[in-house]
Every structure is written in structure tokens, then in C-alpha cells.
Amino acid sequence: MAAKHFADPTKYHLAPHGFWKRFRDATVLNPNISSGLPIASLNRYPQPGSRPEKYATPTTKASDPAQNPYHRRDFRRAYPQLSTISQQTMTSLLLQTPVLAAIHSPEAAAEAEKETPGATQLPVPLPETLPDLTVALQELSEKEKLFDAAKQRLPPQPPRVRKWKGMQPGEVVPRDPHAYFPMELFK
Template identity: 45%
Template sequence: MATKKAAESTLYHLSPKGFWKKFREVAAVNSEISSGLPIASVNRYPQPGSRPEKYSTPATKASDPAQNPYWKRDVRRAYPQLSVVTQPELSSLLIEHSQPQAVSAPAQGEGESSIPAAPKEVLDLAAAIATVTGSTKVYTETQLPPSLPTSFKRWIPERAPDAPHAEHTYWPMVMWK
């Protein structure tokens, strides 16, 4: 029984007929090679464009002109918004968050507030930093300040074995890993 060793070149491709078939046999270097033009009914089924229904874009909020004004779509003018924290605000935040917050039991009456609001004193930023660092030690050997994240490992130099050279010759080069 003979088995097919190679793919048939004309099975899924158009082949010329009539005059162009004879012309191809005479003019082509290898007339058995495929034309490269796929048969549409065999290559892609169903063929593109053969479906009777037409595509319609689904209605979304963005397709409604009343709900989608130009200034919301214009990304060229989406400038970053500035955020400003003044020194008195920063000093009050530092003092508020330096002490652990105490959580009290829930009050019996709904309208009552169990914790009276402390009056906010405005301190200079240097004085606020001095009070926070004076009461508690901010950084210790176990609690270090945050460091910048890096995507590479820090190089720690280690001595590597020397390059091959004669035992009693002067060799000034030192190798490091």
C-alpha cells in the first residue's frame, strides 16, 4: 500500500485552466508548485462577508452624545492636578498620627459623641518633628526607614581567585566577584 509522503500542492489552492495551464507548464520553472491562491469555499468557512446580518455597534453610555461631552473625552488636556500640603497641616498630621489611637466602647445614645474633639494647636513644622522624635524613637536597628525599591540586587564585592599566572611573578591585578 502506497502512503502519501508529501502534501498535495493543488488540493486547497486554485490552479489555472485552459490556456493559462498550458502557458504555466511551458513557462514555469516548477509547474507542480502551488499557485498560492486559496479556494475560498474550502479555506475559510463561512467566508468573510457571507453572513446575511449586519453588525451594529452596541449602544453604550459613550455613544450617547448628551452623556459624553468632548471635555471628558479630550485626554490632551487631562493635566495632573496639584496637591498642596502646607506646613501647619503637615505638623498637625504628624502630631495626630504619632500617638496610637485609642478606640473607646460604643456609646449607648446614638446622638452622643463619646470622644470630645481636642482643640487643634498650630505648631511650627520643626517643633512638631522635635516633639514626635523626642517622645519616641522613630527609627531603630530593627525598624529601619523605608528604602527605595530597586529591580536589581545590590552588588556586594567578594574576592575571587586570581587569574592564572606564574607563582613568583609580579601580578598587580586583583579579581573581585
């Protein structure tokens, strides 16, 4: 029969001495079980609170209150902001594409083609006065079709709002005719 091996109960835990050791040996079922009271000098070394130096929070950019105002940290009120695009901004964005830049300034596009034939062209610098948005869109539509079903370039569609049609009975589920809660399907 193999001998039972136990951990030394006095290695990391307090053990009674004298009368209380004899009392414990007489009353406890397994005297090799530890008391459960750890020896403070061996359990956590160094002990909490025994170190002379004090903890200091490291300084970061967020530590400076002058550079970290509350409104930048307050995410509870970070509501989505509306953004608007004026017609002038939209025209400048459209004219910065290479196709529209070539439409808007054919002379500059021809000169760039002569200098480096076949190279990808950078957008031509925009003039001081931009044409109206409708004029830019009209020039683009004359040069190339904006929306083409064959090329899978379809115009954007407004979202569809489905109207409530009400619940209609669906397939019949086989069930007990006297069921307390019968299962029914609806479309």
C-alpha cells in the first residue's frame, strides 16, 4: 500500500504550539491539513504597504488639463453632426476627377497628353471661377453616360418603405385539435 503524501502544513502556514497543538492533534481528523493561516513574511513578500516608495501616476498628454478639455473627452454628447455640401464644393469635387478635368479644360489635357503620351493624368488645376453644377453635370453626360445598365452603373434609388399588410395565415401545422397552445404559422 502506497504511503499518502501530504504537503508540509508548517511550510507556509502558521502551526499551533504547546497545548493548542496537542488539542488540535487530538480533535482534528487529519492532523496533516494546514491551519489556513499564512505566514505573512513568506506568503507575500514584500508585504503590501511595506515598501517605502510611493506610487506616482505617470504623466501623459491626458494629464494636462489645459490640453485635455472636457468637451473632447465627453463621448455621451458626441452626437452625429450634419454635413452639407454646397454646389460649388460638389462642382470642384466632380471637376477633380480626370474625366471631368479633361472636359473642363481640353487645352490642358491635350498639352499633358503631348508631353507624356499614355501616362495616367493627374487632375488639371481648377480655374478660379467654377462653372455651375448643372453645367458640369451636363458636360459630363455629353461626354460619357452617367448611368448605364449595361455597365452596371445604375442611378441611386430611394429607400423602399414597406407597408404593413397585416398577418395572413400560413401553412397548416399538424397538431392535436385539443392542444392548449396550438402552433400556428403566419406570413
